[in-house]
Every structure is written in structure tokens, then in C-alpha cells.
Amino acid sequence: MATVKNTYILGIETSCDDTGLAIVSNGEIIAFEKSSQGIHQNTNGVVPQIAAQEHLREINSLFQSCLDGAGIETEEISAIGVTSGPGLIGSLAVGASWALGLSQNLNLPIYGINHLEGHVFTLFFSDEKPKKFPILVLLASGGHTMLLDWSYPEAFKRIFNTRDDSAGEALDKVATMLNLGFPGGPEIERHAEQARDELSYRFTVPMRNKTGFSFSGLKTEARKKIREHDELNLADFCASFQKAAFDHLLDQSEKQLSLKQYHGIAIVGGVSANQKLRKQFQSLAQDHSLCFFAPPLKLSTDNGAMPAIVAEKMLNGEIETSFLTGVYSRFKSKK
Missing domain, CATH: 3.30.420.40 (ATPase, nucleotide binding domain)
Structure with missing residues (x-):
């Protein structure tokens, strides 16, 4: 043999x-x-x-x-x-x-x-590897926030992108406002875990009646609240801001689930390392009787x-070949 x-x-x-x-x-x-x-x-x-x-x-x-x-x-x-x-x-x-x-x-x-x-493709390293497609994928990181329609072995299709800041960028910038350091997402998460009330500070969840992602208004609202409160409860504030940002990601993902039949939902990118977000998307998948996928934390x-x-x-010839021809700064979709 x-x-x-x-x-x-x-x-x-x-x-x-x-x-x-x-x-x-x-x-x-x-x-x-x-x-x-x-x-x-x-x-x-x-x-x-x-x-x-x-x-x-x-x-x-x-x-x-x-x-x-x-x-x-x-x-x-x-x-x-x-x-x-x-x-x-x-x-x-x-x-x-x-x-x-x-x-x-x-x-x-x-x-x-x-x-x-x-x-x-880090989803191929997840505990439960994707086998049936299409899968709705939320990619949320410091540089990108978008919903993707993935029907492997075909290239993913971008459903929509953020209109301004990414989720990770918003978390980082609010952390900077709070003097928590960089990168700020893990610091926001760490302080939020100590919160007593994640509704102490009321934020408006963006685009409730629209489709797409937008974090610039949420970031501006956070800056305003920080200036208005002399004695800020840091843990509650981080939890409140994080809740609004994640509710926005969940809302827009659930809207897309109502428009097409998917076999699963997944989250990837740096923001997907947040344990609360993982649990929320896992619950969303269960509510819609879908498989949930996420890469290992590292x-x-x-x-x-x-x-x-x-x-x-x-x-191996499983997907279309793309040889190195140069580098580029912005998103390029496959034709």
C-alpha cells in the first residue's frame, strides 16, 4: 500500500x-x-x-x-x-x-x-468542525466587523460591513478614555466581570430598526457619559458599554437568521475571545436550533x-488558488 x-x-x-x-x-x-x-x-x-x-x-x-x-x-x-x-x-x-x-x-x-x-478558516480547528453549510459568520475584531455568508468550498460572501468603527476598535477607544491601556477589549471584559449592574449606565443600542453595524455613535455616547460622571463606577460602566455593543452584534445577526436558512452560526476574530459574547452567541444558536462554532481562544x-x-x-485543490502577487490594505472580495 x-x-x-x-x-x-x-x-x-x-x-x-x-x-x-x-x-x-x-x-x-x-x-x-x-x-x-x-x-x-x-x-x-x-x-x-x-x-x-x-x-x-x-x-x-x-x-x-x-x-x-x-x-x-x-x-x-x-x-x-x-x-x-x-x-x-x-x-x-x-x-x-x-x-x-x-x-x-x-x-x-x-x-x-x-x-x-x-x-x-480557524473554524476548521474548532471542537465541532463545520460540515454543513451555509453558516452565518460574525467576524469581529479590532479592524473589521462584518457578517459573512459562508458556503464552503465557495468563498464567503460579505453580507454587510460596519459603517464606521469596528467592534474591537470601539472597545479599544473606550478603554483608552478610561485609561485602561491597549488593547482595551480584554480590559473592558475584565472589569465588566466585576460589575454588579450592567444596566447602571443606559446606552442606546445602535440601528435597532436598520440593517448594518455602526459603533461611532455608541463610542460618542460613552465619551459623553464619562465626562458627565465625576465618580464613575468603572466595573458597571464597562459592563454597560459592553452589553450595548454585544446587543448590537446579536440584534443584527438575528435579523439575518430570519432572512435565510443556515446550518450554523459562528464567531471569529479577536472580539470572539470574549467569553460573554461566546455564551450569548451560543444561546442564539440554541434558540434557532443551529450548531454553534468558534475557534479555540488562542x-x-x-x-x-x-x-x-x-x-x-x-x-490540496479544495478551494480556489490565490498565489502571492502583492499586499493590499483594504478588503478585497473574490470575483
Whole structure:
């Protein structure tokens, strides 16, 4: 009987301020390395030039750690998947140029991976892997908030995007107003867990009678309340703001569920690491008799397994191939 040769797919993610590398083999993560840039805490936001410099400083050592973790040699790598966008151009260029150099040295195929598709494909690492489609996917992160219609192996279709700020950006900015540091989402969550009353501060849930996402008004309302209250109950305020933001995500997702028959609902992206949000979407799925999917917590935020799993499926001919041709800052849908 013929022996099936293992393939080893190197994934490289440098779209923002996380340098992530991983090696995937036959759908499993066999090496995973990541460096998050704490330097941006000093500026309460990502400085693009510094982010690119940090990627360049970290990528070689992370690659060697991946090889050691997987127990393979450089020459055993079968293909490379590198995030090509959307993201910060300088950061993306570091990962893409480094990956291109390696692919040329080893004569390997190199795939340019859509960052958003990478987030969606982390669902293949969830405890209950998606098998029936379509699935309604909420992608919520610091850079993006959108609803997606996913009918694998076809590319996902964007239903609608946020009109202004992303959910993660709104959480980060409100955390900055409260002097909680950056990134702010985990700090908002941590303080909200100590709250006694998540209705202490009344926020207006955006777009109750409309379709789409919008967080700029909610953010402005938060700024106004912070200025008006000299003695703010921090835990209750964080819980109240978080509740309004998550109610907005739930409302818009439930509206879409009423418009089309889905086999499941999923959440991906950095905001999906929030435990309260996971429980709320799990309840939403149960209410509609749907399967619920979410990636493992460590795969919610940017990481190298994202481009690696997409590249593996391209190499295997499961989905349309997209070779690296450059990097781009904004969302690009597949034709």
C-alpha cells in the first residue's frame, strides 16, 4: 500500500501588531509561535512604522522555533501561506517579502492569503468542525466587523460591513478614555466581570430598526457619559458599554437568521475571545436550533495558523488558488 506523504505548510501572519508563524500538517497545527507587540501600549494604539520594525526583528527567531516545535528541517516545508491583506502595508510587506525570499530559496509555492478568510478558516480547528453549510459568520475584531455568508468550498460572501468603527476598535477607544491601556477589549471584559449592574449606565443600542453595524455613535455616547460622571463606577460602566455593543452584534445577526436558512452560526476574530459574547452567541444558536462554532481562544486573535490552513486547502485543490502577487490594505472580495 502506498504511503501518503505528509505535507508541512508554513503560515506567516504580520497584518498588524502580532507576528504569528505556524506549521500545519494534514489539518492539524504541529507548531505555533506568536509575538504580540507590547510596545504599542505606550501609544494607546498601533504605530505602523514601529509595528513593521518589530515584525522584522521577531520573524527569524519565530521561524526557527516553529521548525524546532514541528521537528522538521527547512527543506521539508511543502508550501507557504502568507497574509497579503487587508492590513497595515508596512507590516504586510515584512511578512510577504520574507516569505517570498524563503519560497525562492526552496522553490516552493507561495499563496497570498486574505486575512479575513484566515479568520473564518480557524473554524476548521474548532471542537465541532463545520460540515454543513451555509453558516452565518460574525467576524469581529479590532479592524473589521462584518457578517459573512459562508458556503464552503465557495468563498464567503460579505453580507454587510460596519459603517464606521469596528467592534474591537470601539472597545479599544473606550478603554483608552478610561485609561485602561491597549488593547482595551480584554480590559473592558475584565472589569465588566466585576460589575454588579450592567444596566447602571443606559446606552442606546445602535440601528435597532436598520440593517448594518455602526459603533461611532455608541463610542460618542460613552465619551459623553464619562465626562458627565465625576465618580464613575468603572466595573458597571464597562459592563454597560459592553452589553450595548454585544446587543448590537446579536440584534443584527438575528435579523439575518430570519432572512435565510443556515446550518450554523459562528464567531471569529479577536472580539470572539470574549467569553460573554461566546455564551450569548451560543444561546442564539440554541434558540434557532443551529450548531454553534468558534475557534479555540488562542486562534481568535491574529496568528500564523490562519494563513497556513487556507494555504493547505489551496495546495490540496479544495478551494480556489490565490498565489502571492502583492499586499493590499483594504478588503478585497473574490470575483
